[in-house]
Amino acid sequence: MDTALQIHVGADGNGEDLAELITMLRNELLQLDVDEVRPLRTAPPPAGSRAEWGIDPAGLVVVADRSIDILSRIVGSLRAWRERADPRPAIRLEIDGDVVEISDVSAEQADQTLKYFLQRHAALREQT
Template sequence: MENTIRIRVSCDVFDDDLAAMVDGLREELDQLDVDDVRPLDAGPPPPGARGDWAADASGLAVIAEKSAAVLPAVVRTVRAWRLRARPRPTIRLEIGGDVLEISEGTDHQADRAMDLFVQRHSLQRHGGETARSEP
């Protein structure tokens, strides 16, 4: 299981405002039982770029040895933060190449998509087996 949950936030605001939004999310994620929360790497700088190019202010990497175990808490935190954020940002979650992006739609649709994302990764952790409940 991949031990990094990548989170990207995008919103139609100034860069400084976006950085402040992401910092607020980072503070909330730091309260969880994770190993680390840090800015995503920005990748290599373009030719001729100057200044700090090491971090991407719009993204976070949540490092957790047992990411499947903490994923529900991470998603709950991101979900609650997104509902409070103004303007409402687009959220992109990624684990091992599996991506969930929430931008538009109702809160119910966003909740359902996030629940399915968590379930999918819980199933991967348990070898693809589904739990059955008796009626």
């Protein structure tokens, strides 16, 4: 069974900088053993509208196997990407309504927060 990890990147600067950050992150995530990396959709269009779903320019959805090993690799890649970015962007991760946000924290604090996030999902995977 697959899971969808939503990633939202918050970055200072202009839209071109953000687009470049998202493209680099997407390319890195595609190197992993994931099924898909796609743009994050926003709310559906108003009733009667001809428009498609909107796209969040600062977001991605990673669809992958539910294994904690794959999730760990995705989060590890995201953490390494964030550490290389200058300035370091804030990130928001969500899986099945469980959200973690990392912004102005040290690398050690970010690592600890992501570790707990992974541990919660490892426990959930074992229950299913």
